[in-house]
Each structure stands twice: as structure tokens, then as C-alpha cells.
Amino acid sequence: MIKLKPVFLCLLLWFLGSTGFVLGQTEVPVIKNTDTDPIVYCSDSVYVAQGIFVQNIQIDADDKGMQVSIVNYERGEDKLGYEVVSPLKYNWNDSKGTLEISGVGTDEQYREAISKVFYYNQSGTRSVGTREFAIGLLDADYLPATEHFYQYIAQRGIRWTTAKAEAEKMTYYGLQGYLATITSSVENDFIYSKIDGVGWIGGSDADKEGDWYWKTGPEAGTLFWRGTSNGTAFGFAYWNNGEPNNVQKSWGDDEDYAHMVVNPGGKARSWNDLSDEGDKNNPEGYYYPQGYVVEFGGMENLKLQLSATAYIEVRESKRPELDYTKVKTLFCGTMSATVDLFFQNSDPLVELIPLDSGVTVQNPLTTKPKITVKDYGQYYFQLNTIDEASCPYIDTVMFEFHNQPQAIFDLDENECYGYNLQLSYSGENFEEAEFIWYYNDAEFESGIGVDSVTIPLGFENIDRSVALKVNEQGCIDSSLALEVKVKPNIIVSVENEEGCSPLIVEFSANTSKPAESYLWDFNDESNSTDQNPTHKFLNLEDERKTFDISLTVLDINGCENTAVYDTLVKVYPVPIAGFDFSPQEVLITAPKVEFTNTSHAASLYLWDFGDSTFSYGTDPVHSYKEMGAYNMTLEVGNNFGCADTIVKQVSVVFDKINPPTAFSPNATLQDDQEFRLNAEGVLNDGYKLLIFNRWGELVFETDTQEQGWDGTMSNGNYAPSGVYTWVLEYNDFMGGSHKQIGNVILLF
Numbered sequence: 016m017i018k019l020k021p022v023f024l025c026l027l028l029w030f031l032g033s034t035g036f037v038l039g040q041t042e043v044p045v046i047k048n049t050d051t052d053p054i055v056y057c058s059d060s061v062y063v064a065q066g067i068f069v070q071n072i073q074i075d076a077d078d079k080g081m082q083v084s085i086v087n088y089e090r091g092e093d094k095l096g097y098e099v100v101s102p103l104k105y106n107w108n109d110s111k112g113t114l115e116i117s118g119v120g121t122d123e124q125y126r127e128a129i130s131k132v133f134y135y136n137q138s139g140t141r142s143v144g145t146r147e148f149a150i151g152l153l154d155a156d157y158l159p160a161t162e163h164f165y166q167y168i169a170q171r172g173i174r175w176t177t178a179k180a181e182a183e184k185m186t187y188y189g190l191q192g193y194l195a196t197i198t199s200s201v202e203n204d205f206i207y208s209k210i211d212g213v214g215w216i217g218g219s220d221a222d223k224e225g226d227w228y229w230k231t232g233p234e235a236g237t238l239f240w241r242g243t244s245n246g247t248a249f250g251f252a253y254w255n256n257g258e259p260n261n262v263q264k265s266w267g268d269d270e271d272y273a274h275m276v277v278n279p280g281g282k283a284r285s286w287n288d289l290s291d292e293g294d295k296n297n298p299e300g301y302y303y304p305q306g307y308v309v310e311f312g313g314m315e316n317l318k319l320q321l322s323a324t325a326y327i328e329v330r331e332s333k334r335p336e337l338d339y340t341k342v343k344t345l346f347c348g349t350m351s352a353t354v355d356l357f358f359q360n361s362d363p364l365v366e367l368i369p370l371d372s373g374v375t376v377q378n379p380l381t382t383k384p385k386i387t388v389k390d391y392g393q394y395y396f397q398l399n400t401i402d403e404a405s406c407p408y409i410d411t412v413m414f415e416f417h418n419q420p421q422a423i424f425d426l427d428e429n430e431c432y433g434y435n436l437q438l439s440y441s442g443e444n445f446e447e448a449e450f451i452w453y454y455n456d457a458e459f460e461s462g463i464g465v466d467s468v469t470i471p472l473g474f475e476n477i478d479r480s481v482a483l484k485v486n487e488q489g490c491i492d493s494s495l496a497l498e499v500k501v502k503p504n505i506i507v508s509v510e511n512e513e514g515c516s517p518l519i520v521e522f523s524a525n526t527s528k529p530a531e532s533y534l535w536d537f538n539d540e541s542n543s544t545d546q547n548p549t550h551k552f553l554n555l556e557d558e559r560k561t562f563d564i565s566l567t568v569l570d571i572n573g574c575e576n577t578a579v580y581d582t583l584v585k586v587y588p589v590p591i592a593g594f595d596f597s598p599q600e601v602l603i604t605a606p607k608v609e610f611t612n613t614s615h616a617a618s619l620y621l622w623d624f625g626d627s628t629f630s631y632g633t634d635p636v637h638s639y640k641e642m643g644a645y646n647m648t649l650e651v652g653n654n655f656g657c658a659d660t661i662v663k664q665v666s667v668v669f670d671k672i673n674p675p676t677a678f679s680p681n682a683t684l685q686d687d688q689e690f691r692l693n694a695e696g697v698l699n700d701g702y703k704l705l706i707f708n709r710w711g712e713l714v715f716e717t718d719t720q721e722q723g724w725d726g727t728m729s730n731g732n733y734a735p736s737g738v739y740t741w742v743l744e745y746n747d748f749m750g751g752s753h754k755q756i757g758n759v760i761l762l763f
Contacts (some may be wrong), residue, residue, distance in 0.1 A: 025232040027274065032073035033409040035512045042070075042071040043070075043071060043320075044070070044071045044072045044188070044320075044321060044509070045068060045069070045070040045071060045072075045320045045321075046067075046068070046072070046081075046150060046151060046152070046320060046321050046322055046323050047067075047320050047614070048064045048066050048067050048068070048071055048150065048323035048324060048325050048533065049066035049067075049068055050064075050065070050066030050325075051158060051324060051325060051326060052326070052327040053145055053326040054325075054326065054327045054328065055327075055328050055329060055330060055405075055406065056134060056135075056136065056146075056327050056328065056329045056330065057330055057332040057334075057402075057406030057407075057408070058332055058333065058334050058406070058408070059135075060096060060133040060134060060135035061133060061134055061135075061327060062130065062131070062132070062133050062134075063083060063095070063129075063132050063133060063134050063148050063150075063327065064083070064129055064130065064132070064148065064150060064323065064679060065130045066130075067126055067129040067130050067150065067323060068126065068323075068502070069081075069122045069123075069126040069129065069755065070122055070124070070459045071122065072122045072152075073121060073122065073380060074117075074118065074119055074120050074121075074125065075119055075712050076119065077104075077117060077118055077119060078117060078153075078514055079117060079152075079153055079154065080103070080104075080115065080116045080117030080118060080120070080125070080152070080153045080526075081116050081125050081128075081129060081150070081151065081152055081153060082114060082116065082150070082151060082152070082153050082156075083095060083112050083113070083114045083116075083129060083132050083148060083149075083150050084111070084112060084114075084148065084149045084150075084151075084156060084157075084237070085102070085112040085113070085134075085146055085148055086146075086147040086148065086149050086158065086160075086205065087145075087146060087147055088111070088112025088208065089138075089142050089576050090109065090110070090112065091137065091138060091145075092136050092137055092138040092141055092142060092600035093112055093134070093136060093137075093146060094107070094134070094135055094136070095107060095112075095114040095132055095133070095134060095139050095361065096132070096133050096134075096135060097114065097116075097128070097131055097132050097133070098131035098133075098646055100124055100127050100128040100131065102118055102119070102120070103116050103117065103118045103120055103124065103125070104116070104117050104118045110208075111208060112208075113156075114132060115153060116128050116129070116153075117153060118262050118705065121324050123479050126454075127511070129150060134148075134327050134743070136329060140480070141329055141331065142329070143329050143330060143331045144328075144329060145326050145327070145328050145329070146326065146327045146328075146329055147159060147324060147325075147326055148324060148325040148326070148327070149322055149323075149324060150323040150324070150325065151164070151321055151322035151323070152321060154166065154187075155187055155311065156205070156593065157321075157322035158202060158205045159322075159324045160199065160202065160203070160205075161198075161199075161202055161312065161313075162312060162318065163310055163311060163312030163313060164187050164190065164310070164311040164312060164319075164321075164322070165205070165308060165309065165310055165311070166185075166187070166192075166308075166309045166311075167214070167306060167307075167308055167309075168181070168182075168214075168306050168307055168308075168309060169214075169305060169306040170304075170305075170306050170307070171293075171298075171303070171304065171305055171306070172293075172295070172298070172303070172304055173215075173306065173307065174291045174292055174304070174306050175215045175219070175272035175274075175291050175304075175307075175359070176291055177307075178214070178215045178304075179193075179194050179215075179217070179230070179231060180195060181307070182194045182231070182307060182309045183231070185309055185311075186311070187311040187583075188319050188321055189315070189317055189319070190311035190312050190314065190315065190317065190319065191311065191314035191315060191741040192309045192310070192311050193232040193235075193309070193310055193314065194215060194216055194217035194230075194231040194232070194307060194308065194310070194468070195216045195217055195231075195232075195308040195309065195310040196208075196216070196218075196231060196232045196233075196234040196235075196237075196238075196246070196310065197216060197219045197251065197253075198234065198239075198250060198251050199251050200251065200253070203251070203253055203284055204284060206275070206308055207275065207283075208284075211455045212288060213272065214275060214304060214305050214306040214307045214308055215272065215273070215304065215306075215307035215308070216273045216274065216275060216281065216286070216307075216308055217229050217230055217231035217232060217234075217235075217273070217310075218230065218239065218240075218272070218273030218286070219271055220259070220261075220271050220288075221271040221272070224261065224269065224271075225241055225242050225243065225246065225261075226240075226241050227239055227240035227241070227252070227259070227433070228236060231310075231323055232310060232313060232314060233313035233314055234394045237250065238250070238337065239251065239252050240252045240254070240259075240527070243260055243261060244256075244257050244258055244259065244260055246259075248322055250463075252286070253284065253285050253286055254282045254285060254287070255276045255278075255285035255286060255287045256281065256285075257284055258285070258286065258287040258288060258289035259287065260288065260385045261288060264290050265296070266295075268290035268291060268292070269290065270287075270288035270289050270290050271288065271290065272288065272289055272290070272291060273286050273287075273288060274286065274288070274293070274302075274304070275285055275308070276278040276301075278301040278302075279606050287302070289302055289304075297756075299353040307418065309392050317325065330404045330405075330406055331404060332404040332406040333361070333398045333400055333402065334400075334408050334410075335338070335358045335359075335361045335402055335408060336358065336359045336361075337356065337357065337358060337359070337398075337410075337412065338357040338358060338359045341357035342354070342355060342356060342357050343355065344412070344413065344414050344415060345414075345415045345417070345489045345490070346414070346416050347417055347418070347489075347490035348418065348419030349416065350387065350388050350389065350390075350391070351383045351385065351386070351387040351388070351414050352385070352386060352414075352416070353383055353384070353386075354384060354385075354386060354400075354414060354721045355382065355383055356382040356383070356384075357382075358400075361402060361403070363400040363401055363402050363403075363408075364380075364400065364401040365380065365381070365382055365398065365399065365400055366379055366380055366399040366400075367379045367384045367396050367397075367398055367399075367412075368396060368397040368398075368399065368655070369394065369396055370388075370394075370395045370397060370411075370714040371388075371394050371395070373389045373390070373397075374385045374386065374387070374388050374389075374394050376396075377626075385583060386414055388416050391416055391417050391418055391445050391488075392415070392416065392417075392444055393413055393414075393415050393488075394413065394415070394416070394533070395411055395412070395413050396411070396412050396414065397409060397410075397411060397645070398410045398411065398412045415444060415488060415489060417445075417487055417488040417489060418443075418444065418445040418446065418487055418488075418491045419487075419490050420442055420443070420444060420448060420485040420486075420487040420490060420491075420492050420711060421442040421443075421485070421492050421493065421560065422440075422442065422482075422483040422484055422485045422492040422494040423440070423441050423442050423443055423492050423494065424438050424439060424440050424483050424494070425438070425439060425441055426438065426481065426497050426499070426552075427499060428497060428499075428500065429500070430473060430500065431500050431501065431502045431572075431573075431574035431575070431576075432499055432500065432501050432502065433472070433501075433502050433576060434471055434472055434473070434502075435469050435470070435471055435472070436469070436470040436471075436472055436480060436481070436499060437467070437469050437470075438452065438467065438468050438469075438470065438483075439466065439467040440466035440467065440483065440485070442485065443707070444485075444487055445487070446487055446488050447463055447464065447487075447488070448463070448464070448466075448485055448486060448487040448488070449462065449463050449465075449485070449486040449487075450462065450464070450465045450466055450468075450483065450484075450485055450486075451483070451484040451486070452465070452468045452470070452481070452482075452483055453481065453482040453483070453484070453614055454470050454479070454480075454481055455477070455479060455480060456480070456482075458706075472499065472501050473504070475504070475527070475563040476496065479498070479499040479501060480496040480497060481496065481497055481499055482495065482496040482497065484493050500572075500574070501574070501641050502570075502574045502575060502576030503526045503527075503528055503530060503568045503569070503570035503574055503575070503576045504526060504527050504528075504576070505524060505525075505566055505568050505576060505578040506524070506525045506526065506527075507522065507523070507524050507564075507566060507578065507580065508523050509521070509522055509523075509583060510586075512583060512584050512585065513584070513585040513587075514585075514586070514587065514589060515587045515588075515589050515655065515656070516552070516553050516554035516560075516586050516587065516657075517551050517552065517553050517586075517587045518551070518552045518553075518554075518584070518591050519549065519550075519551050520549070520550055520551075520552060520584055521547070521549050522547060522548050522549070522550070522564070523546070523547040524546050524547065524566055524568070526568055526570065528570050528571070528572070529571050530546075530568045530569065530570050530571070531569045531570060531571055532544065532548050532568070532569045533545065533566065533567070533568055534564050534566070534567040535548055535550075535564070535565070536564070536565045536566075536567075537550050537552070537554065537562060537564060537584075538562040538563045538564060538565075539553075539562060543553060545648070552584055552586045553586070554586040554587065554588050554589075555586055555588075555680070557588050557590070557616045558588065559585060559586070559587050559655060560585075560586045560588075561583075561584065561585050561586075561588075562583065562584040562585075562586070563579060563580065563581050563582060563583065564579075564580045564584060565577060565578065565579045565580070565582040566578050566580075572676070587628035587653070587655035587656070587657050588616055588653065588655065588657065589616075589657045589658075589659060590614060590615060590616040590617035590618075590651045590652065590653050590657060590658070590659050591614060591615040591616065591617075591651075591659055592614050592617070592649050592650065592651040592659040592660055592661040593612075593613035593614050593615070593649075593661055594610050594611060594612050594613055594614070594647075594649050594661065594663070595611045595613060596608050596609065596610045596611070596647070596663070596665060597609050597611070599666045600666070600668065601639065601665060601666065601668065602667070602668060602669075602670040603639075603641075603642045603667055603668065603669060603670055603696070604670040605670075606638045606639040606640065606667055607636060607637070607638045608636070608637050608638070608639070608665060609634075609636050610622070610634060610635050610636070610637070610647075612633050612634050614626070614649070614651045614659075616653060617651035617652060617653055617655050617659070618650065618654060619631075619651065619652040619653065619654075620632065620633060620650075620651055621649070621650040621651075621652075622635055622647075622648070622649055623647070623648040623649075623650070624637050624639075624645065624647060624665075625645030625646045625647055625648070625665070626639060626640070626641070626643075626645055639667045641663075641667065641695070641717070642667045642668060642669055642695065642696045642748065643666070643667055643739075643748075644664055644665075644666045644667075645664065645665045645666070645667065646662055646663075646664055647662065647663050647664065647665045648660060648661070648662045649661050649662075666749065668696075668749050669693065669694070669695075669696035669697065669747035669748065669749065669751070671753065671754075671755065672681075672692050672693075672694045672697070672743065672745075672755060674692050674741070674743075674755075674757055674759065675687075675690065675759065676758070676759060676760060677759060677760035677761075677762055678690045678726070678759065678760075678761065678762070679726075679761070679762040679763060680726040680733065680763070681762075681763055688725065689723040689724060689725040689726070690723055690724045690725075690726075690759050690761075691720070691723025691724075692704055692707075692720065692723075692740070692743050692755075693720035693721070693723075694720075696747050696748045696749075697720055697745050697746075697747060697748075698745065698746045698747065698748060699718075699719050699720060699721075700746060700747070701745060701746035701752070702718055702719060702720050702744070702745045703716075703717075703718050703739065703743070703744045703745070704716070704717050704718075704720075704724075704741065704742075704743050705735060705737065705742045705743075706724050706733065706739055706740070706759075707741075707742070708737075708739055708740075709737065709738065709739075709740075714728050714729070714734055714739065715727075715728075720745070726761050733763070734761060735761075736760075736761050736762055736763050737760070737761060738758050738759075738760055739758065739759055739760075739761060740756070740757075740758055741756070741757055741758070741759055742755075742756050743755045743756075743757075
């Protein structure tokens with residue numbers, strides 16, 4: 016909603032009321048531009064209407080507001096931009112060339128918003144000439160050429176006769192509405208492009224077929240066309256190809272009413288004739304009525320100041336650009352210079368103005384001004400130019416005046432340098448500078464303020480050179496490449512440099528150039544003058560021991576170099592294996608043996624008891640299950656992988672035979688039916704068993720332990736039951752001789 020502010024102006028109230036505008040106490044609403052002189056557009060954006068005046072208009076609805084429209088809009092070229100005024104909303108309509116500004120706001124807010132709308136041209140090949148701008152309210156479009164307002168009313172299916180009646184009911188701030196009458200191509204193009212004007216307009220031949228009159232507005236009763244498509248124009252008319260043709264409809268109507276064409280296959284912006292209902296049987300077709308165009312103005316002697324115009328002259332202009340391929344902007348080693356201002360394809364008027372008070376410019380209005388500064392640095396200037404189209408431009412250019420450095424550094428070409436070469440810049444700087452150091456013709460290190468460098472010369476058999484380039488704010492100097500004399504490069508290889516003590520290490524040395532002498536220092540109070548020595552390293556300690564090896568080489572040019580290899584040789588301590596055991600003589604009847612570990616510098620243990628059993632304990636205890644001589648092995652190690660082994664023999668010997676005390680030939684178990692003395696470890700060689708009765712008579716004798724006494728005598732009869740004495744002599748597997756005597760009872 017748009018409201019007008021109240022005031023007591025009786026004469027104005029009477030006038031506006033008489034035109035059907037607003038009855039009541041109102042102040043005159045005004046939209047005007049106080050500056051309508053054309054504004055020159057060269058290349059930078061320009062404000063459209065900074066002199067805009069908006070008064071007594073209050074926008075109270077979000078969908079209402081004002082608009083700036085380019086009347087002779089060139090799509091693809093012209094564009095309107097804006098600086099946002101809160102809380103207003105902006106919408107650029109690219110198809111119409113209209114910038115809509117909407118939202119609740121005061122006349123002052125809208126004045127400010129319109130004043131901040133600017134024009135610019137997007138095309139590289141612009142259409143020169145004057146652009147006309149219409150500034151008004153959103154509810155209607157204003158055409159300065161006619162000084163009329165236009166609205167498009169979308170209403171599908173409306174009849175021409177109904178649209179005419181509805182239009183005549185409408186007013187716009189006191190202006191009578193009517194179906195639009197189009198009397199010029201400017202008006203025709205404006206209606207079509209600005210307000211979606213597809214629909215009924217005010218022409219008709221209903222009174223006399225073929226005589227087309229404007230039936231509405233101030234042009235009512237004016238003949239503008241006679242005939243069909245090949246007829247005669249009596250005023251402006253813009254019929255489509257083959258129109259008007261008065262095609263009779265199936266329901267009996269003629270085509271007696273003018274309508275703007277929507278068919279994309281027709282002539283753009285043209286008209287055709289339709290019946291009062293249009294193509295009512297085809298609602299989705301191109302000739303079904305979509306709405307109508309209402310025009311306001313010319314019906315009464317009232318000229319509203321509700322629109323403003325502005326003009327911009329678009330000139331064929333291009334900002335003069337300096338040709339920096341020809342313009343010198345850097346001056347080294349001086350504080351005064353004449354500059355040549357070369358431009359790309361133009362010859363503008365120029366003026367060079369310093370932006371620093373410490374700078375002077377002689378001949379500032381020429382393309383060869385002379386600049387003088389007090390100190391080295393960067394200096395900015397305002398460059399004013401005017402091109403052939405009299406378009407002024409302002410640019411900023413920079414000229415630099417800096418010290419000319421000298422790329423010098425200290426290097427004694429007679430000195431022999433070692434692995435690291437240290438170089439330092441010995442020139443003078445006034446400003447921040449970049450240093451680029453070269454080694455063997457390749458960039459080695461660079462950076463701002465890197466005025467010293469350490470270069471590792473390496474051991475390769477190559478010629479070496481160093482150079483320097485200094486860049487002080489674009490002023491550059493480079494040195495010649497200087498040869499570097501280096502100490503002999505040493506290449507050492509080692510075989511078996513790590514292992515357990517004693518460690519035999521083989522060394523070999525090579526140099527890329529012939530050497531006069533070699534001197535090795537093995538770091539164990541011994542050395543060698545051989546080129547390829549072999550040396551034995553010892554470690555009698557409990558921890559790893561490392562040896563720093565150094566080699567000094569003197570070459571045939573008198574340059575000496577010493578290479579030190581830290582911790583090159585690593586010698587690990589070797590443990591010593593040892594153990595004791597108890598008892599010293601182990602009987603099969605008491606086979607448990609206790610071992611005591613006496614090893615040195617060991618942390619890992621593996622015991623092999625010789626009977627296919629093992630242990631990882633420190634002081635194990637072991638019981639043997641069989642007699643025999645066992646090789647007891649202890650293998651010890653440490654965390655470095657060094658090991659030692661010791662072997663001792665443990666003998667598990669025979670003790671004595673434990674004979675049965677009685678037997679019976681009638682016993683149930685076969686083992687109890689005879690008296691036999693045998694045992695593991697007893698040999699048949701030397702075995703002899705004798706059985707005596709109580710009178711000392713020999714009743715049984717055998718020399719093998721596989722034969723026992725079954726109770727019979729030599730005559731084959733069983734001996735009487737009773738107590739018998741036995742005597743046994745035998746040898747054990749260890750070579751020992753034994754004799755046992757005992758008694759046995761014979762039972763039946």
C-alpha cells in the first residue's frame with residue numbers, strides 16, 4: 016500500500032477529487048529528478064539519478080515500492096547495480112531492464128535508494144548513444160515519450176469487451192484508465208518489453224468490418240487501419256504476418272478486436288485480430304486471452320509528477336592502458352629518472368601527480384616526466400588521462416628507485432676447504448634483498464635475507480664452483496663462478512664392523528685423487544698407515560663398546576682431510592659359561608643332581624642334561640632315570656647375540672642289587688616261582704651266583720643273570736623248604752666289581 020501524507024490544501028483537494036484521485040486532505044506526492052542533463056558513461060559505473068527527489072510517498076507494504084527502468088534497454092549490455100539501503104529489497108529483471116526496489120519505507124529511504132542506483136555496460140562492444148531511464152512507482156510503468164502510465168492486468172479468459180469496461184473503471188492517482196492505444200513503435204516496444212503486455216489493446220473493427228479504430232482513451236474514434244493483412248495504415252499499426260484476417264469462428268463470431276501476439280513463431284511485438292472471447296476452445300493455445308494492457312494519461316488536464324527521467328550518454332571509450340612492455344618502472348642505483356609513458360593503442364592527454372610529498376615531478380603534463388625522490392623505495396603517482404572521447408580516467412601507477420647491489424663474497428681460492436664451505440655476502444644493502452647462492456651452476460639456497468650459507472662439498476670426484484646473485488627490490492647483480500679447492504675426498508668401506516669380541520674388522524680407503532699418505536686411528540691406542548688395514552677389536556667389559564674411527568689423508572696437492580666416523584665399530588661382550596653340580600657321584604638309587612650356574616656376563620641359559628631333556632633356568636635341579644654317563648651342556652648368551660658353551664660329564668652309577676627274601680615254585684605269579692638276581696647295569700661278564708643249604712653244600716650255580724634258581728637240586732628233585740644262603744659276584748657297566756651275600760626262603 017502507498018499512502019500520501021495529509022495537509023490542508025483546499026485547491027489541490029478539489030482538483031484531485033474532480034479527477035477521481037483521492038478525496039480528503041492530502042499533500043502532493045512528488046517524484047522528480049532535479050538533474051536531467053545527460054551523464055557521460057565512459058567505462059566506470061555512474062549513478063543514474065543522484066538528483067532524485069521523492070516527497071509525500073509512504074510505502075506501507077512489502078510488495079510495493081519504486082523502480083528504475085531503462086526505457087531503450089539493450090539486453091546483454093545495460094545493467095543496473097545498487098548500494099543497499101536497509102531494509103529495502105532489490106530485484107533486477109534482466110528481461111525488462113528494470114530494477115525493482117520494494118519494502119516498507121519512507122520517502123527519504125526510497126530517495127536514498129534511488130540515488131544509489133548506478134549504471135554500467137557489460138558489453139565489450141557497446142551500443143553508443145543516450146540511455147533513457149524512467150523512475151516511478153512499482154504499480155505502473157511510465158513512458159517518458161508519452162508521459163503516460165501503463166499496467167498489465169493478467170486475467171485468463173477475459174473478453175475484450177469486459178477488459179475495456181474493467182480498464183475504464185481504473186484510475187491511477189486521478190488519471191482515467193483505458194485499454195491501451197498504441198500510436199508509435201516506441202510505445203509498442205515499451206508495452207511489450209516492460210509490462211509483459213500480451214493481451215487486449217484498444218483497437219476494434221466491430222462497427223465496420225475492416226475499419227480499425229481506437230475505441231478507448233484520448234484516441235477514441237481514430238482510424239488507424241483499413242482492410243485485411245494487405246490493407247492501408249492511417250496511423251501506427253504493427254500487425255503480425257497475415258493479420259488482420261477476420262477468420263470466422265465455429266461459433267459464428269468474427270475477429271473484431273486487437274490483441275498483442277504471444278505466438279513465438281510470429282513477428283515479435285506484433286498484433287493480431289481475435290474474436291471477443293479469443294480462441295476459447297483452446298485454453299492452452301497462443302490465442303487464448305491472457306489479460307489486458309491499461310493505459311493512464313491524456314484523458315484529463317492533469318500531469319502527475321509521479322515519475323522522473325534521467326539520461327546517460329554511453330560513449331565508445333576505453334581506459335587508456337600503459338604498455339608495461341615498454342614503460343620502465345624500475346630504476347636502479349639512482350634517485351632521479353625520466354620515465355616514458357607509452358600507452359596501448361591510444362594517445363591520451365596525461366598528468367602525473369606524486370602522492371608522496373618527498374617526490375618532485377618535472378614536466379608532469381607530458382609523456383616524459385622527470386621524477387626525483389629522496390630515498391630508495393616504491394612511490395605511487397596519480398595518473399590522470401583523457402581519451403579521444405573526452406572521457407577522463409584516474410589510475411595509480413608505481414615507480415621504484417632502489418640500490419644497485421654488488422654480488423660479492425669472501426672466498427680464498429688458494430685455501431683447501433673441507434666438507435662444509437661457509438660463505439658470507441660482503442656487499443652493502445639499503446633495503447630487503449633476496450640472495451640466491453649457486454653451487455656447481457645449480458641453485459643451492461635462496462631467500463630474503465639469506466646473506467650467508469654453508470655448502471657441504473661432498474666426496475664426489477668433481478670440479479666445484481660457487482656463485483651469488485643478489486636481488487634488491489628488483490635490482491640484480493650476479494657474480495662470476497669461483498672455483499673451490501677442496502680437501503681430498505675420502506671413501507671408506509668396512510667389512511664386519513659389528514659383532515662379538517674379539518672382532519676382526521677389515522677397512523679399505525679410496526680417494527678420487529691420488530693420496531700421499533693414510534693414517535688410521537682405531538680409538539684403542541693403536542693406528543695404521545696402511546690404505547686397507549685389518550684390525551682386531553676387543554671388549555672385556557659387560558656392555559657394548561663402540562669405537563670412533565678416523566682417517567687422515569694427505570693428497571698430492573698438499574690438501575689434508577680427516578674423516579671421523581662416530582661409533583663405526585661396535586663390539587659386543589662375550590659371556591663365559593660355567594657350572595658345578597652335586598653330588599659328584601650320582602647313584603641310580605638317588606639320581607637327583609643340583610646344578611650351580613657360575614657363568615659370567617650372561618643373561619640367557621640353555622641346559623642340555625644329555626638325556627633329551629632341557630631347561631632354561633638359572634640353577635636347575637634334574638633327576639636321571641637311567642644309569643649312564645651323560646654329557647651335560649650349558650649354552651649361555653647375552654642380549655647382543657654373543658654365546659659360550661661348556662660341557663661336563665655326569666655319571667649315574669649302579670648301587671646294589673635288592674634280592675627277594677623268599678620264593679615258591681608253586682606261586683601263582685611266574686616271577687615268584689624262582690629266585691633270580693639281576694639288575695640294569697649288571698654285566699654277564701664276571702657274573703656268578705651260588706646257592707648253599709644250611710650245611711654249606713652247593714645246591715645251585717649259574718654264570719648268567721638270565722637264569723634263576725627254581726628250587727631244584729642237581730639230581731632234579733626239589734630241595735626241601737627252608738632257609739638257603741646265596742653268594743653273588745658281578746661287575747657293573749662302569750667296570751666296578753661287587754660281591755653280595757644273603758639268605759632266601761624256599762616255600763612250598
